[in-house]
Amino acid sequence: MSMPFLAFSCTSCEFKGSSMAVWGRFSYDNSAEPVPLKRRLAWCTSCKDLVPLEVLPTETTVRELESEIAHKAKIVADFMTKAEHQKTWFQKLLGSSVKMSAEIQDVDFQRSYREDELKDERARAKFLIDRRSGPKCLLCGSEDCLELPTKISPRGTDRAPGPPMPIGMKHPRCGGEFLVEHSGIRISKRLNHRVYDREGTLLRVLEDR
Ligand SMILES: [Zn+2]
Ligand SMILES: [Zn+2]
Structure with missing residues (x-):
């Protein structure tokens, strides 16, 4: 690539x-x-x-990632709740699932990307707990x-x-x-x-x- x-x-x-x-x-x-x-x-x-x-790794980075993930997860959840309410009776009858818009899909992708970053940052924090040098x-x-x-x-x-x-x-x-x-x-x-x-x-x- x-x-x-x-x-x-x-x-x-x-x-x-x-x-x-x-x-x-x-x-x-x-x-x-x-x-x-x-x-x-x-x-x-x-x-x-x-x-x-x-x-x-720093505690600040962990906190920032956590709050960014929570914020993005809320945007996605709010969208899904709203879309669920806006279903037509026919869609409800068919039990069709709610589709994310392209914009929401992107927010959801960024959330999962940040979750991977958070996982790595936590792994570093644990591994480097006794680190002495800068x-x-x-x-x-x-x-x-x-x-x-x-x-x-x-x-x-x-x-x-x-x-x-x-x-x-x-x-x-x-x-x-x-x-x-x-x-x-x-x-x-x-x-x-x-x-x-x-x-x-x-x-x-x-x-x-
Ligand atoms: Zn120069
Ligand atoms: Zn150098």
Whole structure:
């Protein structure tokens, strides 16, 4: 499967980076079942590049996910109740079930997606309960990283990219502004499975199939 990616550059130097840095499968080594590792795009001072940075579980994330799931579940339930009341006598006679609208189906899909995220976040919280170190660069293990802004929304679309725009962060030690744009390219890449210990230290890299 080919995927689109974002291209990063700098206003003052030749730096080029991409969102492909976070691609692949990352997990913690756990004898029972591997625990998925959450990561985000960041600048690593020792790699001097955009890297996947570990994101440690927090109680706030668990709470936010729980309330988002409850909110979406309520939207779906309200829709279903209303639709049930609006059935015609003929539909009731046939016992036909209520169909979700496309919009509600989407809300329901997002709810189930968030439920998977919550399951993973809880698994991480349990597995990393004794974690001592802070989040690490998943390439070199350094903790000296700067997170990129959470919301990066380049102009245009991945099929029709707009001009590069600032992400609101300076290129460390360079002073230029980081820019982002849709690359306009979809690529398919052989991805690896990187396995880490409880402190975020890389144990092995497997070829993912
Ligand atoms: Zn620069
Ligand atoms: Zn690094």
